Amino acid sequence: MTDDAALVQAYLNHVRVEKRLADRTVALYTLDLEKLSSQAREAGVALKAVQNPHIRRWVAQMHGAGRTARGIALILSGWRGFYVWLGRQGLIDHNPVQDVRAPKAGKPLPKALGVDEAVQLATHHEDADDPALEARDACITELLYGCGLRIGELVGLDVAASGSARGWIDAQDGEAHVLGKGSKRRSVPVGRQALTALAAWLAQRAAWAGEDPALFIGARGQRLTPQHIRVRLKRRSRLAGLATPVHPHMLRHSFASHVLQSSGDLRAVQELLGHASISTTQVYTRLDFQHLAQVYDAAHPRAGTRSGQAPEPLPKMVVPSAPPKPRPK
Structure with missing residues (x-):
């Protein structure tokens, strides 16, 4: 076992000095290998003698103990x-x-707002001293929820179309032209409320305008960063009284879920989101079913049986007793 400890230490020195991994990564590797050494000692085998069945059994034990699939994957990676490294050393x-x-690991469902919550966020108005700031943040919210844009697509929007524009909004036709993942362009419709918010923002933007062609800029006239928008949206959701902090992708999920609930057209949602594969969009069918199940649980008089509640006992049947048999004379 002393040889095992020396091997582990030599490997940790290798990743620390030769591979120059971060201290945090080396610390995680140390914990992983301590667990490996402990399992090997319990099995009575040296680290160099560990076999594939040993590893599989230890994985099954970790899973049975409640460790997450992601946690097990990280340990296996270590x-x-x-x-x-032992193989390269011969x-x-x-x-x-x-x-x-x-x-x-099961894929978690995307987090989406309810329709009322999304509308509450979009219609919220702050009593701010800066009307330009309010108009900008309102327009950002309307475009994220009303068009289902990614944060990168929103940040890339320019005021007008040009040869170098990554994206722009054609207010006359009611369309947003964006540059999505993989440098793929797509056009999405812009609703009336979003166009109204856009006009209000453009009227205020002139006070901040510099040389940057970006649609969304800060007070210094520079294009907003994704992080800046995340902070502003989180603040807006808090001031609007929402229980859950909202991030930009949550509004994209909300857009997709609400359109699917209303139309049932999965292929159209795929096109609007710019998904290359329909399988990526199908997660919203699960989210849509979850919504329908919640409505059922709240509305159906017999829905208690879905929530783990015991069904009401059936009324006890009363069986009439048979008439007594005549006694023999």
């Missing part, structure tokens, strides 16, 4: 790197972690 002829995968 173990795999250690055995790759100390083992096989990697016992090879082909071992963590349990499949």
